[in-house]
Amino acid sequence: MLDEGEFDFGAEKGSSMSELMEQAIHKVRQLSEPDQEAIASIILQEIESERQWDELFARPRSAEMLSLMADEALAEARAGRARKLDPNEL
Secondary structure, three states, X not given: OOOOOOOOOOOOOOOOOOHHHHHHHHHHHOOOHHHHHHHHHHHHHHHHHHHHHHHXXXXXXXXXXXXXXXXXXXXXXXXXXXXXXXXXXX
16 A cells, blocks of 8 residues: 555556665655656656657668668768767767
């Protein structure tokens, strides 16, 4: 049984929450409501982003398009039109 204000995050998929997520939720509960809302918004945005990527990669043409893009990138590198990325230049 859940205490008042607690949520069963794993109920939809029939799985339990990971220990790391449990720790994160415990820490988030200690924050102010505006901070909790901000963190919840970030988490929900990340989940939606992952769903969109999954949907995109599930399309039949995605593998073909990724393969073509990889071939183009390799051709650019072989032709000397690519350079190593320096993280310090970002």
